[in-house]
Amino acid sequence: MAITHILFWFLTALALVSALMVLLSKNPVYSVLWLVAVFFAISGHYILLNAQFLAIVNMIVYAGAIMVLFLFVIMLMNLDKETEPQKDIWMKIAGAVSGGCLLMVFVSLVKQATEMTGKEALLKTGTIGxxxxxxxxxxxxxxxxxxxxxxxxxxxxxxxxxxxxx
Amino acid sequence: MTILALDWFLLIEKLILIAIIIFASLGIALYTTFAERKVAAILQDRPGPNRAGPFGLLQPLADGLKLITKEEIIPTHANKWLFILGPGLAMTAALMTCAVVPWGGTIDVMGHQVDLQIADVNIGMLYVFAVVSMGVYGVMIGGWASNNKFSLMAALRGASQAISYELAMGLSLIALLMITGSLSLRTIVEQQVGHVWNIVYQPLGFLIFFICALAECNRTPFDLPEAENELNFGYHQEYSSMKLGFYLFSEYINMFISSTIMATMFFGGYDLPFVTSHLSSPGIAAIVGLVVLMTKVVMFIFLFMWIRWTIPRFRYDQLMNLGWKKMIPLALANMLVTGFFILLKQNNWHF
The missing domain is CATH 1.20.5 (Single alpha-helices involved in coiled-coils or other helix-helix interfaces)
Incomplete structure (x- = not known):
């Protein structure tokens, strides 16, 4: 197992866990901070694909500028879990089901795509990025x-x- | 020896380099606080700290000891995790920038060529930019988590100031980029070795960059986030002990790093005119380069302090007007003029 593979799995786990935490945190400020972590993990993936420019622009634009503005707005609105109206349980279930359906469509698309079958991501090679x-x-x-x-x-x-x- | 298909010598070399640079940055920041008090004292015609050790040289250690041994207080209504995360983020962002700075040439260690630079990435300048824009998080999170309206106001001020001045900073750098044609800081320095420094081509760009660096470091005249007569103490009002120390420290590290970046991009980095290009031994050249770079950095840090103890603070609307209505148009004009001259030069100075 090469170092790039270890990094790949680490970054993937980080991205997925952070993305889940964006949804699961009750405090919107936490959600924004987890989203920043997602952007960092994605930037790490770009670097593994040798797309350094994309990685750094992703960090400057999304993590550095857009998320700061999000944080601004959320901090000023001072949303709190006590005052914020919580969605009822049926809404949550419906959301989970429809989101799961969308995920299934994506997964089946990726599995059917003939261009991608039997291919591995080209790590550390290529100069297009x-x-x-x-x-x-x-x-x-x-x-x-x-x-x-x-x-x-x-x-x-x-x-x-x-x-x-x- | 290859375990995990790794070059262990490279790994150890980089780890040692990182450790040295981090400890050096911390040490320099420590003595910058001392220098700041001494410079302030000289400018105000008083002796300054002179009790601890000869000439007061042990004063920063005494200050550090005082900060560490003070009581840690986390306010009851503060958001505990973010309250702790804030100073850590500020410090991390401050220390991360030095990864792409070339501190000197190449030295020879036990038959291996060791670059005095942690990473020579081909997007060095953008990396600096990305890390600088991360620095806002430390201020914002700390200010918000304190659950204090003065802290929040100061954090918002700090963030909006940083975002405003980043634009002009980026535009002034684009003009420099058009001349150098490379984003790698080592390439930029090597282009200046033996030639004229970039400051000759980009005097206005440097001026804009310098002013924006003052604003990014929250230094007077742009220290609105900690304007004590308006906001008590600023975004770190609720902090005590070493967490406060981290915030204060990261500010001095930022000052050190931005001085380094300015020296690297506009003043030839480790280049000593008429000397560096004639030194035959790379080892001596590397040491001379390091000394030269540090001299330039110290001069910039002195300039920062000189400005701090000379010029009064801006009002908030003046700050925003200067940033958006003066700096950005000026930087845009600088970019256009630079582009015009580059095209003219490519056309052999014919219209």
């Missing part, structure tokens, strides 16, 4: 979608400023 190759791909092959998405972000920013000015 390195920043140089990614930059070249984005600014040559995919330059139009890239620029259009930047316009989308600009419009979202302008919208936020307009709402904030009201």
């Amino acid at each position: 390195l920043i140089e190759n990614l930059g070249k791909a984005l600014f040559s092959d995919y330059v139009v979608p890239f620029e259009i998405s930047s316009v989308l972000f600009l419009s979202a920013m302008v919208g936020a400023v307009v709402i904030g000015k009201k």
Whole structure:
């Protein structure tokens, strides 16, 4: 068992446990912090796949910026398990059943996908995730979608400023 | 010897390097607190701490002992786990940044080439950025878990300040990146060895980065999260003993690390002009490099302190105006001008 395999299983366990804890914690602040742990584990997986740029951007954007804003909002609203209305037990069961159905659909899809049968994830190889190759791909092959998405972000920013000015 | 398909020498080498760098950062932070008090004393024309040991040199040890032996208090209504987690996170984030900094060249240890750097990743600069943005969590969690409205206000201030100034910081770095063409800190330093330092190409970028570093470290004039006349003591008001020590310490480590980053990216890192590129022995070059880098870092730390004891604190709206309405447009303009000149140079200085 190579070190990458050990790391893979460790990160997988960390990601799954943290993701479960996001759902199971009663305190929303804990949920946000567990979600940050999930992002860290996913970033670890990216590094194992030799996609360092993706890993670090995942950390900067999601763990560093978006989750901080989430934490902001939740801390300011001061949600508490005493004051927060709890869903009744039937809602919880219905949610678990429908979520389980969705999971089954995903699992069966992955199992049926012929492209993925009998293949292993390529750990520590491949160069497509390195920043140089990614930059070249984005600014040559995919330059139009890239620029259009930047316009989308600009419009979202302008919208936020307009709402904030009201 | 390969157990687990591991290169054990590499593992031990890196572990030793990590231990040395962490203890060195802690030691430097310890004596930065002393230097801060001495600098403040000199600027205010008074002797400063001079009782413990010769010239008061044992003062930081006395301070540390005092902090450790004080009573630990966790407030009754505080969130216990997060209250403990907060200072730990602040400290971890502060110490993690030094992983990608090149402290010197390569030295030869028992036939192995050892880089004086923990990890030369090709995204070094982004890594620094990611860890800096993690530093907000320590402040926010600590402030919220204390269950004190002053702490919460201070934590919110700290987080919003950090997020605002990260933007301008990132933009000023993009301009630098366009010149260096690499994110690896070692490559950036090696490009500067024997050539002009990046500060010559990016004076405005450095100024913006420096101001943002002041804001990120919560140093005066940006120390609003701990403005004691508005918020009692800031986000670590409820903390006592070594947990408070961790917060105060992580601030000094942040100062040390941001000085290192500035020296590395804009002032040639371990490069001593006209000397480093002519040193033939790599061992001597590495030692000279380490000394040179530390000298630059100490100068930056002194600059930080000089500013702290000279300039009064900003008001909160002034801080936000400076960040969003001055720093970000300035950084954007700097980026455009840099891009213009790079294109001009590629075109052999013809329009």
